[in-house]
């Protein structure tokens with residue numbers, strides 16, 4: 091029997107409790123207390139996947155110790171470094187994560203890069219189970235000539251820059267071009283476009299970094315064109331974010347009526363979310379916006395547009411050969427219909443002048459350690475309901491399990507699923523917890539021997555307080571510290 | 584433009600306790616605290632009883648005051664619904680998705696575009712779905728039953744090892 095608490099505490103299904111004669115549950119419990127081994131589980135990554143997995147495990151297992159290791163000195167992954175600064179409500183999840191981190195059965199350690207500072211094998215020596223929730227640290231490449239010219243950025247780097255991600259703090263994007271092209275029709279593309287077009291007075295009240303504000307104040311960008319390789323029925327962004335774009339106070343939408351005529355029939359039978367999303371685009375493109383909106387749109391100098399059925403072929407340089415000047419696009423047509431439709435080039439090619447290109451075609455996960463199987467083609471850890479294939483004791487959740495799509499609620503559900511698999515394996519004995527494990531103490535001594543000092547959750551709370559205090563001075567919810575050295579100094583390292 | 588519900592929700596979120604925290608999480612006196620209601624104790628007439636059918640079929644019954652949102656009811660009564668109310672009532676998450684009975688659904692206040700937009704991202708969307716943080720208790724809701732939709736991607740029974748007999 092591998093997990094005492096699990097069996098005795100099982101609530102649903104034909105619980106053992108009901109199968110045993112009265113009194114024997116207590117008997118088993120007493121018997122097991124002496125030999126009781128605490129299941130020790132560690133989680134790699136402190137984004138929504140890491141925290142929701144931890145939350146579920148702590149909540150549904152009374153004894154389990156769940157520790158979290160995070161590469162950055164600070165927690166919360168994309169909630170801090172992805173979610174747009176003008177969407178503070180989304181970040182409320184941090185409150186629930188904070189509760190989890192403060193549990194006396196959870197030790198959070200930042201500043202520990204798993205795979206480098208400590209290996210997966212070492213973690214497996216210290217823990218009965220290791221859950222990989224390390225997200226997607228890279229971006230998908232376009233794989234076209236000119237992708238590395240000056241003026242071409244991945245949306246990931248741009249987002250990291252305005253959100254204060256240490257590795258992107260010195261990006262200094264060149265915003266001197268009047269036209270910006272955003273490649274991709276996902277929500278990240280809309281985030282990036284919105285940040286480029288939003289009035290400064292809105293951004294100034296957000297937790298966007300001061301450097302980004304200064305750069306955006308000098309930005310020359312007037313037009314943002316979002317380019318998708320497929321059609322209006324295949325956009326990946328969602329309606330709330332589209333509506334926000336349409337309602338931007340100082341930019342007008344330009345949706346080409348020709349792209350939207352005749353879509354009415356195609357959406358009759360599609361599920362409601364796609365239907366409403368399409369209807370909003372159709373309405374914006376084809377209907378009279380009403381007097382108030384029309385006069386606002388007439389008075390603003392900034393504009394955004396959606397361009398469809400164009401696939402990027404090449405970014406063309408200026409005469410200097412270094413700086414982006416234009417983008418060459420293949421005109422495409424759709425093969426098939428609906429979500430599965432494929433874009434195929436028609437042979438026609440177009441060019442569009444632009445000095446700023448933001449490639450927002452998705453994030454990408456990377457392998458973390460040779461001990462963990464990785465499907466390089468799909469960019470995920472191969473798994474069955476979160477159980478890493480062919481690696482007992484290893485689990486995964488979040489973007490590294492599913493691929494880099496899905497909002498926080500999607501990540502939450504899939505993390506609960508993974509936690510569920512761990513609980514099942516504890517109960518069935520598939521996960522062997524018969525031997526005691528060294529847990530955090532063992533990892534700490536390994537880290538110590540390598541000169542790595544973890545940043546604890548209470549350390550983070552000091553950094554947090556300092557950021558909030560700095561933000562107060564300028565009327566922001568916080569001023570993010572972007573230099574890891576400064577963070578470490580703050581906590582006396 | 585913010586919906587009225589959104590404004591209201593945002594205003595009340597400062598007094599929201601942390602949701603969906605693991606059992607036993609949190610040190611005493613640590614973290615944001617829910618402020619005490621300063622209003623006089625409501626009379627029993629202002630109380631509305633609501634039954635929640637949880638994901639596992641368990642029935643949870645709780646009371647709230649007229650004007651409370653269903654999210655308030657879940658939080659105030661510490662109802663154990665996994666992941667409920669992640670954005671704390673600010674129309675930014677859809678984890679407060681609830682399914683209503685036909686007759687009650689008809690009687691609810693009209694839905695705003697903003698609620699509908701967020702609802703479109705909810706799991707297990709039905710034509711009687713609403714977001715709990717946008718539904719405010721009225722007297723005629725007394726004894727209503729709302730259902731928490733199944734969220735887990737696969738239909739496994741969820742295991743709970745937290746409750747020792």
Ligand SMILES: Cc1cc2nc3c(=O)[nH]c(=O)nc-3n(C[C@H](O)[C@H](O)[C@H](O)COP(=O)(O)OP(=O)(O)OC[C@H]3O[C@@H](n4cnc5c(N)ncnc54)[C@H](O)[C@@H]3O)c2cc1C
Nearest residue numbers: 135137138139161167168172173204224225488489497498
């Ligand atoms: C720009 C952007 C904006 C978004 N906005 C929203 C939004 O408004 N609303 C919404 O619902 N969803 C939004 N999402 C989606 C949401 O962020 C994701 O669903 C979610 O963050 C995925 O969670 P995750 O934990 O798998 O990954 P992440 O959040 O990326 O977390 C992974 C964590 O693992 C850490 N890590 C990486 N490598 C290691 C290592 N070797 N050792 C230790 N730790 C490591 C990382 O530093 C990171 O903290 C957005 C996504 C992006 C990209």
Ligand SMILES: NC(=O)c1ccc[n+]([C@@H]2O[C@H](COP(=O)([O-])OP(=O)(O)OC[C@H]3O[C@@H](n4cnc5c(N)ncnc54)[C@H](OP(=O)(O)O)[C@@H]3O)[C@@H](O)[C@H]2O)c1
Nearest residue numbers: 274275276277278279319320326450451452453495496497
């Ligand atoms: N506010 C929010 O809720 C919010 C904000 C940001 C992000 N998120 C979520 O985070 C997730 C990631 O967002 P994302 O925008 O990075 O990814 P995404 O939603 O997958 O969108 C990626 C876009 O890039 C396009 N694309 C991919 N490869 C391409 C290529 N080679 N050439 C041209 N176009 C290509 C895709 O088009 P095809 O469809 O043709 O492949 C799609 O339009 C999403 O689930 C998103 O909803 C949510």
Ligand code: FES
Nearest residue numbers: 672676677679716
């Ligand atoms: S609590 Fe997030 S939308 Fe209702």
